[in-house]
Amino acid sequence: MPTNLPPQFYTISEKLKEAKTLEEKISILETLLAITPKHKGTQKLQRDIKTKLAKLKGRKPKKTKRETLYSIQREGARQIVIIGRANSGKSTLLNALTRAKTKVASYPFTTQIPKPAMMPYEDILIQLVDTPPLTEKSPPWLKGIMKESDGLLAIFDLSKDSVGGDIKNLKEILNNWRITNKKILFLGNKIDLEKSAINLQKIGAQYKIKAVSCLKKIGIEELKKEIFDLLEIIRVYTKSPNKPSPDFEHPFVLKKNSQLITLANQIHQDFTSAFKFAKLFKLNSKKPRIVGKDYIFQDKDIIEIHTR
Ligand SMILES: Nc1nc2c(ncn2[C@@H]2O[C@H](COP(=O)(O)OP(=O)(O)O)[C@@H](O)[C@H]2O)c(=O)[nH]1
Ligand SMILES: [Mg+2]
Known part of the structure; x- marks a missing residue:
C-alpha cells in the first residue's frame, strides 16, 4: 500500500470492516476513493477501490422492503x-x-x-x-x-x-x-x-x-x-516515528482490552509481520515505554509503531 496516504484513510478504512449494510460499504469506499491522492503511486489502490465499488454496486438490492428504507x-x-x-x-x-x-x-x-x-x-x-x-x-x-x-x-x-x-x-x-x-x-x-x-x-x-x-x-x-x-470502548492515538506529535485528530476507537496487534492489523495488514516494537506514550508523561504486540491498550494511549 502507498505510504503517503492521509491519516483519515486508515481511520475510514477501519470502518469498512465494521460496516454492515451495502449502502454503508459503498459510501465508505466512495469516501476512500475521494481522499486518495491521485498520482502514479496510488494507481493500483485506486483501481482496487473502484473494482470493489463496482462489485458492490452490481449487488445492490432494490429497495422494495420497508426495512431497507429505514436502515x-x-x-x-x-x-x-x-x-x-x-x-x-x-x-x-x-x-x-x-x-x-x-x-x-x-x-x-x-x-x-x-x-x-x-x-x-x-x-x-x-x-x-x-x-x-x-x-x-x-x-x-x-x-x-x-x-x-x-x-x-x-x-x-x-x-x-x-x-x-x-x-x-x-x-x-x-x-x-x-x-x-x-x-x-x-x-x-x-x-x-x-x-x-x-x-x-x-x-x-x-x-x-x-x-x-x-x-x-x-x-x-x-x-x-x-x-x-x-x-466499553477506548481511544488510541497514533504517532508516526518521523513526526514530532501524535495525531490527536483521528483517534482509533477500539474495544476495551484490545491488544496492540489489533490496531496494527487495522492500520495495515503488513504491520503484523513487519512489526518490530512500539513506543507507548502517556498523556501525562514524556518518557515512552517500549511495548510488544500483546500490550493491552488503555483509553487515551499514544502509540508509535516501528516496523522492519
Ligand atoms: N416535565 C418534563 N417534561 C418532559 C421531559 N422530557 C420530555 N418532556 C415532555 O414530554 C413530552 C413528550 O416528549 P417527546 O420528547 O416528544 O417524547 P417522545 O414521544 O418519546 O419522543 C413533551 O411535551 C416534552 O416536552 C422532562 O424531562 N420533564
Ligand atoms: Mg419522539
Missing part, C-alpha cells in the same frame, strides 16, 4: 438507539445530547421514522438514533435497527405510576425479539416533576435506573460519560 447510515465511533414508549421523552433526549432539533410534542407518535444525530463526547462522536414509540406492534425495521446497534438507551416516564409496568413490558418485548445480549442503559426521565421522585423510590430497589430530566437538563452531562462507558 441508518452509520457514522461516528459507535451507534446507540434510543427506545421507549410514546411521550417518554426520546426526542427531547436526542435534542439534549446532540444539536438535533427534532420535533417534540405532548401527543404521541410525533417521531415516525428513525432520526440519527451525533453526540460529541470529548474527541469522538457517537451516533444516537431517535425512534418511534416501542410497542409489541412496532414495525420490523425498528427491531432491525435495535439489533444492529452497539447499545440501547431505554427511556421511561418516571412521572407515570405505570413506570414499573413499563420497564417490565420493555423487557418482555426485548425477550420476544431475542434482543438479549445488548448493552442497555435504563433512564428514568422527567425527574423534575414532583411525582417522579416517589415513583423512582418505588421501583429503585427492583431496577437500576438513572434519573434525568431531558427538558430541564438534569443529569445530562454525566449521561454522556455513562453512554461512553456503556460502549
Whole structure:
C-alpha cells in the first residue's frame, strides 16, 4: 500500500470492516476513493477501490422492503438507539445530547421514522438514533435497527405510576425479539416533576435506573460519560516515528482490552509481520515505554509503531 496516504484513510478504512449494510460499504469506499491522492503511486489502490465499488454496486438490492428504507447510515465511533414508549421523552433526549432539533410534542407518535444525530463526547462522536414509540406492534425495521446497534438507551416516564409496568413490558418485548445480549442503559426521565421522585423510590430497589430530566437538563452531562462507558470502548492515538506529535485528530476507537496487534492489523495488514516494537506514550508523561504486540491498550494511549 502507498505510504503517503492521509491519516483519515486508515481511520475510514477501519470502518469498512465494521460496516454492515451495502449502502454503508459503498459510501465508505466512495469516501476512500475521494481522499486518495491521485498520482502514479496510488494507481493500483485506486483501481482496487473502484473494482470493489463496482462489485458492490452490481449487488445492490432494490429497495422494495420497508426495512431497507429505514436502515441508518452509520457514522461516528459507535451507534446507540434510543427506545421507549410514546411521550417518554426520546426526542427531547436526542435534542439534549446532540444539536438535533427534532420535533417534540405532548401527543404521541410525533417521531415516525428513525432520526440519527451525533453526540460529541470529548474527541469522538457517537451516533444516537431517535425512534418511534416501542410497542409489541412496532414495525420490523425498528427491531432491525435495535439489533444492529452497539447499545440501547431505554427511556421511561418516571412521572407515570405505570413506570414499573413499563420497564417490565420493555423487557418482555426485548425477550420476544431475542434482543438479549445488548448493552442497555435504563433512564428514568422527567425527574423534575414532583411525582417522579416517589415513583423512582418505588421501583429503585427492583431496577437500576438513572434519573434525568431531558427538558430541564438534569443529569445530562454525566449521561454522556455513562453512554461512553456503556460502549466499553477506548481511544488510541497514533504517532508516526518521523513526526514530532501524535495525531490527536483521528483517534482509533477500539474495544476495551484490545491488544496492540489489533490496531496494527487495522492500520495495515503488513504491520503484523513487519512489526518490530512500539513506543507507548502517556498523556501525562514524556518518557515512552517500549511495548510488544500483546500490550493491552488503555483509553487515551499514544502509540508509535516501528516496523522492519
Ligand atoms: N416535565 C418534563 N417534561 C418532559 C421531559 N422530557 C420530555 N418532556 C415532555 O414530554 C413530552 C413528550 O416528549 P417527546 O420528547 O416528544 O417524547 P417522545 O414521544 O418519546 O419522543 C413533551 O411535551 C416534552 O416536552 C422532562 O424531562 N420533564
Ligand atoms: Mg419522539
